Amino acid sequence: SQQGEEDPQALSIQEGENATMNCSYKTSINNLQWYRQNSGRGLVHLILIRSNEREKHSGRLRVTLDTSKKSSSLLITASRAADTASYFCATDADDNFNKFYFGSGTKLNVKP
Amino acid sequence: DADVTQTPRNRITKTGKRIMLECSQTKGHDRMYWYRQDPGLGLQLIYYSFDVKDINKGEISDGYSVSRQAQAKFSLSLESAIPNQTALYFCATSDGLAEFFGPGTRLTVL
Numbered sequence: 135s136q137q138g139e140e141d142p143q144a145l146s147i148q149e150g151e152n153a154t155m156n157c158s159y160k161t162s163i164n165n166l167q168w169y170r171q172n173s174g175r176g177l178v179h180l181i182l183i184r185s186n187e188r189e190k191h192s193g194r195l196r197v198t199l200d201t202s203k204k205s206s207s208l209l210i211t212a213s214r215a216a217d218t219a220s221y222f223c224a225t226d227a228d229d230n231f232n233k234f235y236f237g238s239g240t241k242l243n244v245k246p
Numbered sequence: 247d248a249d250v251t252q253t254p255r256n257r258i259t260k261t262g263k264r265i266m267l268e269c270s271q272t273k274g275h276d277r278m279y280w281y282r283q284d285p286g287l288g289l290q291l292i293y294y295s296f297d298v299k300d301i302n303k304g305e306i307s308d309g310y311s312v313s314r315q316a317q318a319k320f321s322l323s324l325e326s327a328i329p330n331q332t333a334l335y336f337c338a339t340s341d342g343l344a345e346f347f348g349p350g351t352r353l354t355v356l
Contacts, residue, residue, distance in 0.1 A: 167344060176250075176336055176347030177289075222288060224345070233304075234345060236281075238288040 138166075138223045138237035146243040153210040155240040157223030158203075166199055167224045168208050171239070177222060180208075215246045249273045250348040252337050258354045265324040267351050269337030277340040278320040280304075280312060282333045283350075289336065295320055327355040 138159040147153055157166070165184045169177040183190045183199045183206065190197045196209040210217055220239040250271045259265055271278065276297045281289040281304075291304030293312040301312060309331060311323045324331055332355045337348040 165343070169345075174334070174350065174352070176349050177338075177345070179344040179346065182343055233291065233294065234279075234340075235291075236289040238286075 138225050138235060140221065140223055140237045140240040142240060143238070144241045144243070146245065147213060149213060149215055149244055149246050151213055151244075153213050153217070153242055153244070155208045155221050155242070157206045157208070157237060159206075159223075159225045159235075160204065163201075163225045165226060166197075166206050167234070168195075168197060168206075169222045169224060169236075171220045171222065173219075180221075210242075213242075213244045215244050218242060218244045248349070250337060250339055250346055252335075252348040252351050254351060255349065256352045258356065259327055260356050261328055263327050263355075265327050265353065267322045267335055267337075267353070269320045269322070269348055271318050271320075271337075271339045271346075273339050273341070273346060274317070275339035275341055275346075276317060277342065278314070279338045279340065279345065280310075280320070280322045281336045281338065282306065282331075283336060284333050292322065292335075324353075324355075327353075329355045331355050 138157045141156045167182045168180045171177045181192045183197050194211045199206045220241045222239045224234045224236045253268045279294045280292040290306050295314045298314050313321050335351045338345040
């Protein structure tokens, strides 16, 4: 299976701290994406990183991609209570970029 | 108005009943998807469609069927619902780079 796996499964931090989540996958990809899901709601797209990119930034988000290790990390800096959510990585497959494979997610709790 | 809408938002039904979940989108995307999510888990792909004439099975299509009535509409049916189909169901569209999700349908099969 191409499915990505996030690590850790759960993370609890204080407001203002940084949160780092990791994603590993199994086969070659065209791009990798990170999504956020607030409890019981639909996923919201956060950021996309292509296979030829190593790092991308969007506001307080920083994503890195290491294709040699088949892994990615999502860093949220200066976390806020509103960042409390589950975070998922999603990968396509380089032979079928129309399908996305989601991991089981990291549940982030930011304590005020 | 939301770009991807799902109806109903919540549904409780009994084993053996036929259920249809509907999805509509105003994003103009050709690609549409149905996923299911079980508590504490990620998404599993049920079916996906690249246009009105194209339907493809995902990882867990058994027990489900779909219909792509128009570019904007993609419905999911459970022909004979069973309790282990109790889950949160999401419809999504894609522009080929990112997916855009509906708010979900919480289905309970008793």
